């Protein structure tokens with residue numbers, strides 16, 4: 001027969017044992033089994049509480065209070081155990097880098113082309129539409145291609161026009177034959193060596209110069225080289241092609257100016273300017289053209305006969321023109337960028353504007 005003392009004892013034992021066994025449970029399934037065994041319809045505590053009804057009326061309040069306290073203790077322990085298991089499961093998922101499909105999605109950052117890439121593509125597209133083929137060449141170049149074949153022999157003062165980064169590796173003669181190319185012009189000779197006229201190529205690529213940087217000079221920058229060689233090419237072809245290019249990139253109303261310039265690998269040599277699209281010739285106080293009304297955008301000229309002969313072309317039969325322009329400077333003009341050093345400073349506030 002159930003007495004108040006044995007029932008109080010039973011309730012106490014159920015509580016002690018249940019709470020003690022809770023510690024050893026390892027997962028939610030085991031916790032559920034525990035709940036059913038103690039608090040379920042036929043659980044140990046539930047059955048003990050049911051027996052309270054069989055006690056004399058004066059003993060029931062004490063047993064009822066003890067029973068409720070035990071029930072609350074078990075429910076409290078159950079809640080804490082579930083919380084502990086949830087935390088350790090989350091930590092395990094995080095440490096195993098497992099996918100938690102319940103987390104909210106992270107927005108994907110959308111990338112875009114660097115402003116130099118954008119302008120290089122525009123330049124190449126413009127020349128491709130006039131029949132030029134895009135080719136690329138090595139950034140580490142032989143002295144032979146960067147200078148010798150371009151009519152700039154060793155010890156010629158014209159080498160001073162390009163401050164050069166040499167590769168620290170001597171040949172048997174004790175010379176340094178390799179360098180980081182100072183311009184894309186070595187590709188003129190490489191292309192002509194590999195094919196016969198007609199040649200019409202455009203060469204985008206990176207160049208390097210041992211140069212103090214300022215607002216318009218970087219020590220590494222891009223150039224786009226152009227070369228056209230065929231039977232009967234004249235200076236009029238050079239002018240027409242470059243004029244068309246300037247209009248495609250800067251607008252149909254642009255004017256173009258050619259002035260004499262010196263590059264050892266062309267004769268005659270010119271620099272080409274466009275009339276200033278910022279002030280439209282008004283000049284006064286114009287930051288872009290510095291009050292001149294003109295903006296220089298590239299060097300160009302008729303390919304020197306020595307360059308043609310150096311690659312085995314017959315200079316009495318073939319003529320050609322070549323040009324080289326700086327895409328960053330063109331982007332600066334087109335988008336009003338005041339310092340070339342912004343291009344490669346990796347500042348997203350600058351890059352996101354394009």
Ligand code: FA5
Nearest residue numbers: 183185217218221263298299300322323324325326329
């Ligand atoms: C040359 O490099 C010649 N190879 C161009 C050429 C090709 C002339 C074919 C004739 C025939 P120059 O050093 O001027 O020339 O450079 C050409 C362009 O490269 C410049 O107009 C400028 O836009 C760009 N450039 C030159 N140096 C730098 C620099 N330090 N930083 C940024 N851009 C530069």
